[in-house]
Amino acid sequence: MLNYPGFQSATVAQRTDWTSELFSLRISGAKLDFKAGQFTKLALPxxxxxxxxxxxSIVNAPxxxxxxxxxxxxANTDGQLTPNLQQLAIGDSIYVGERANGDLTGDIVPKCANDLWLLATGTGIGPFLSLLDDIHLRPRCENIVLVHAVRYQADLVYQYLIKQLVAFYEGRLQYVPIVSRExxxxxxxxxPELLENEQLFEQAGVTMTPEQSFxxxxxxxxxxxxTLAPLQALGLEKYRAASGGNIVYERYW
Ligand SMILES: Cc1cc2nc3c(=O)[nH]c(=O)nc-3n(C[C@H](O)[C@H](O)[C@H](O)COP(=O)(O)OP(=O)(O)OC[C@H]3O[C@@H](n4cnc5c(N)ncnc54)[C@H](O)[C@@H]3O)c2cc1C
Ligand SMILES: NC(=O)c1ccc[n+]([C@@H]2O[C@H](COP(=O)([O-])OP(=O)(O)OC[C@H]3O[C@@H](n4cnc5c(N)ncnc54)[C@H](OP(=O)(O)O)[C@@H]3O)[C@@H](O)[C@H]2O)c1
Structure with missing residues (x-):
């Protein structure tokens, strides 16, 4: 393989096809220093x-x-990279970034936060699975609510891992799937609507307050x-390193 600055070569060790569009790649051979919840780059020539x-986003914990x-x-059929990622087979080469970044990490959650809400759409569940699975940083909050909003039930990936995590957290972790199109x-x-009409709070048995929630x-x-509007209406504020706050996010596009 050619050398590309900022990238290292690695190998596809395993793949899981959840649906015709949604898949996971397990990659070996890359050395990456990362915190649970961070992302890196994948690349192909x-x-x-x-x-x-x-x-x-990296789905596993370090x-x-x-x-x-x-x-x-x-996979986005019109996309430049994902159709090629979807074609990869076990043993194929792939480039992985040499660095990881991202703020959805355990150290950003204030020690005083009683309730941790993890709100994901689609593949956005990845960093939260990493965070929850990190044995060194397992959030100590009394309540953790993992909300996964997807179009179809088949998009509710990693059920086996989520079941293990729910059992591990012994009642502190609520998993709330949302299916929008069937x-x-x-x-x-x-x-946003399920926050406004409080159905998410009812389902999780947890509410949101500026004092208790992150x-x-x-x-x-x-x-x-x-979603920022209903959160801000409840008094929650965007997190800033200097002044604190309750909300951090990562946009995928
Ligand atoms: C910090 C960060 C982390 C990311 N983590 C992931 C991840 O873990 N898994 C993942 O699949 N993507 C993730 N993405 C998106 C990813 O970087 C690419 O944009 C995406 O895979 C499309 O690449 P492409 O070259 O095939 O499409 P492009 O040619 O770049 O077309 C991009 C278009 O695809 C759509 N799109 C992009 N990402 C998604 C998505 N995840 N779900 C639905 N529609 C999308 C949008 O309409 C966007 O305009 C992340 C993005 C960022 C910024
Ligand atoms: N080319 C594009 O512009 C484009 C855009 C998005 C997705 N896609 C493609 O569609 C496929 C599947 O994507 P995906 O299902 O993983 O992601 P998604 O479209 O983001 O859908 C995931 C969940 O997010 C919800 N959602 C969408 N827009 C929202 C909004 N404005 N506010 C609140 N919730 C919102 C969806 O609800 P609803 O069902 O009500 O929308 C769904 O429950 C992929 O192939 C992807 O590449 C393409």
Whole structure:
């Protein structure tokens, strides 16, 4: 493989196809220093040899025992990179960034936060799974609510891991799936409306207050934009390193 500055070569060790568009890649051989909840870049050269790179959240927590990195990706048929990522088979080469970034990390959650809300759409659940799975940083909050909003029930990925996490947290972790485009046993609708009509609070058995709550959002930028209004109406404020606050987010596009 050619050398590209800022990237290291690695190998696809495993893949999981959740739906025709949604898949996970487990990649080995990359050395990456990262905190649970962060993202790095994945890249492949195009036909002219130019490297096409995009940001992807790491789904697993850092592990001292091996160099595996897992990513959850939704294929965009018109996209430049994801159709090629979707074609990758076990043993294929891929480029991985040499650095990780991102603010959806455990150290940003104030020690005094009693309730931690993790609000995700689609692949935005990735960093929250990493965060919850980090044995060193497992959030100590009394209540943790993992909200995953997806179009279809089949998009509710990582059920086996979520079941393990719910059991591990012994009652402190509530998992609240939302399915927007078909009938299901779960909440139906969108995160902003389900906050405004308080159905999310009812479902989780937890409310939100500026004194007690810290909220992380990840995924669709329009969801993030329209969720800020109901959060701010409850008195919550965007987090700033200097002054604190209750809300951090990561937009995927
Ligand atoms: C910090 C960060 C972390 C990210 N983590 C992930 C991740 O873990 N998994 C992931 O699949 N993507 C993630 N993304 C998005 C990713 O970087 C790419 O933008 C995406 O994979 C599309 O790349 P592409 O080259 O195929 O499409 P492009 O040619 O770049 O087209 C991009 C278009 O695809 C749509 N789109 C982009 N990302 C998504 C998405 N996740 N879900 C639905 N529609 C989308 C938007 O309409 C966007 O305008 C992340 C983005 C950022 C900024
Ligand atoms: N080309 C594009 O512009 C574009 C844009 C988005 C997705 N896509 C493609 O669509 C496929 C699936 O994407 P996805 O389902 O993972 O992501 P998604 O479209 O972000 O949907 C995930 C969840 O977010 C909700 N949501 C969407 N917009 C919202 C908003 N403004 N406020 C609150 N909630 C909102 C959706 O509800 P609803 O069902 O009510 O929308 C759904 O429940 C992928 O192939 C992706 O590439 C393409």
């Amino acid at each position: 195009d036909t002219s040899g130019q490297l096409i790179s995009r940001a992807y 592990m001292s025992t091996n160099d595996m990195l897992e990513f959850l990706v939704v 009938e299901s046993p779960y909440l139906q609708g969108r995160i 909220v992380m959002l990840c995924g669709n930028p329009e969801m993030i934009k329209s």
